[in-house]
Amino acid sequence: SITKERTEVILQGTSSLDPNDPTAVWEEFDFKCKPGDLKRRPCFISPYHYRLDWLMWFAAFQTYEQNEWIIHLAGKLLAQEEEALSLLATNPFAGREPP
16 A cells, blocks of 8 residues: 655765754755655656665655664765665765765
8 A cells, every 4th residue: 555645764965064053055865766856757667676765665664773774875875885876866975075
C-alpha cells in the first residue's frame, strides 16, 4: 500500500564554519530516483530500481538507529568518496571543499 503522507530522508551539507548560524546555506545531495522535487518527472526504470534510493524511502519510516547505514553513507559523502558520490544524481560540493 502507499501512504497518504510522504516522509523522506534528506541529506544536506553546508560550507559554513558554523552550521548553527542562521545564515548558513544548506545544500541538498540529490538522488537519482528518490522522490524529492515535486516538479521533477518521476524516474522509471522498470523492472529495476536504484537500491539506495529505495532504501532511503524505507528509512523515512524508521529511525537512524534502525538504519545505521545512513550514518556511514553521510560519512562517505562528507569525505567526498567517489564510490558513494557515484550513487547520487548531484554533488552540490563538486569542485569545492567538502561540507
